[in-house]
Amino acid sequence: MKRFVAAERALRTAAPHELLDAVRAALLEQYDARSVELYMADYGLTVLRPVSVPPHTPEPVSVHNSPAGRAFGSQRPYLEEGRNGPTRLHLPVSVRGDRLGVLSVTLSRGDVARQWEPELAEIANVLGHELIVAERDTDLYLQARRKDRLTLAAEMQWQLLPGRSCSRPEYDLAAQLEPAYAIFGDNFDWSVTADHLMLYVTNGMGEGIEASLLTNLAINALRNARRAGISIADQAALADQAIYAHYQGRCYLSVLMFDFDLTTGRAVVVDAGSPRLLRLRNGSVEPVDFDAQLPLGMFEETDYVAQDFHVEPGDRLVFVSDGVHAVASPKGEAYGDEALTRAVQATRLLPAAEVPRAILRELTGHRGGAVPDDDALVVCLDWRGRALD
Numbered sequence: 001m002k003r004f005v006a007a008e009r010a011l012r013t014a015a016p017h018e019l020l021d022a023v024r025a026a027l028l029e030q031y032d033a034r035s036v037e038l039y040m041a042d043y044g045l046t047v048l049r050p051v052s053v054p055p056h057t058p059e060p061v062s063v064h065n066s067p068a069g070r071a072f073g074s075q076r077p078y079l080e081e082g083r084n085g086p087t088r089l090h091l092p093v094s095v096r097g098d099r100l101g102v103l104s105v106t107l108s109r110g111d112v113a114r115q116w117e118p119e120l121a122e123i124a125n126v127l128g129h130e131l132i133v134a135e136r137d138t139d140l141y142l143q144a145r146r147k148d149r150l151t152l153a154a155e156m157q158w159q160l161l162p163g164r165s166c167s168r169p170e171y172d173l174a175a176q177l178e179p180a181y182a183i184f185g186d187n188f189d190w191s192v193t194a195d196h197l198m199l200y201v202t203n204g205m206g207e208g209i210e211a212s213l214l215t216n217l218a219i220n221a222l223r224n225a226r227r228a229g230i231s232i233a234d235q236a237a238l239a240d241q242a243i244y245a246h247y248q249g250r251c252y253l254s255v256l257m258f259d260f261d262l263t264t265g266r267a268v269v270v271d272a273g274s275p276r277l278l279r280l281r282n283g284s285v286e287p288v289d290f291d292a293q294l295p296l297g298m299f300e301e302t303d304y305v306a307q308d309f310h311v312e313p314g315d316r317l318v319f320v321s322d323g324v325h326a327v328a329s330p331k332g333e334a335y336g337d338e339a340l341t342r343a344v345q346a347t348r349l350l351p352a353a354e355v356p357r358a359i360l361r362e363l364t365g366h367r368g369g370a371v372p373d374d375d376a377l378v379v380c381l382d383w384r385g386r387a388l389d
Helices: 002-013 016-030 067-074 110-134 140-144 152-160 208-227 232-247 336-346 352-367
Strands: 035-041 047-050 078-080 087-095 098-107 165-168 171-178 186-192 196-204 253-261 266-272 276-281 284-288 307-310 316-320 376-383
Touching: 002 016, 002 110, 016 035, 016 110, 047 067, 067 078, 067 087, 067 098, 078 110, 087 110, 098 110, 098 165, 110 140, 152 186, 152 208, 165 186, 171 186, 171 196, 171 352, 186 208, 186 376, 196 208, 196 376, 208 232, 208 253, 232 253, 232 266, 276 336, 284 336, 316 336, 316 352, 336 352, 352 376
Parallel strands: none
Antiparallel strands: 035 047, 035 098, 078 087, 087 098, 165 171, 171 376, 186 196, 196 253, 253 266, 266 307, 276 284, 276 316, 316 376
């Protein structure tokens, strides 16, 4: 335990840009590690990229078929054991379900790795929290996440997001945007309190910077209203006014808004536009339709009405933007409800964090690998509900 305390103290006191140096020095000294590497998941969730400064530059590794990728996907330590020699222990680096990357530690032998695995897993957890804080003060870890250059619109959109996944006893929540390095209009947001989860899935019109600016205005207007403690129907109305005041109806934004009660599973919903919802319950997939209302900012002073909805333990909710639902194949066939239903069924055994990327891979196959004409957003919510005392 003294070893763990020393390593934790080293991370807590390290400068933001020196977290890797701090954890490496601590693990070499306290656990006799041979080497330590930190890999960050890229924006497209295809590779794990090393945090490094030349000339110490390891190669990126695949998320899908590498030992580090196995730890990232399973969110459990993975032991890459050598024959009578050094052994690598790959440890997921996550914060409350938000998967950031992997810490890979080389130790002298497999038995040593197994002995220290619980403490090293806790150190990786501490490192994750420190990374989130450090990103306020340094670009080092954000730069490590990109294998290509982000467009300016994509930069704005990724900085707007709350994270890519979130876990609590009542639910698992995850989302992914494509094209990851050139996204412009689609977005999502969530906020949780002791008893409620609020979730927004948005689809802004337009392309490039203009679409990103519209989404930034809308999300911040919704957050401003939410943080004032008002209902989601009034949140929608205030955001609608903010968007109309700026664009005078020239631009508008579709949004699907939920306020879930974590104790009962009851929710109130505002459907203002194009995002779709599918529900997987007891092995069956069905679309869920609400009374559609006007997108935010289309007309002046629109009133919005909340509708009732209920989720049950075991439900999986999959939200998609029209860049998923309406995308066309090379023959002009829309992806549509049938293909979406098959994709949700095909991914039913995957954890929520893996579902958005898996559905987007299916979409790429339907599209024929062509560069997408529109953003694509998938959000997955696995609902367990709150156990009653």
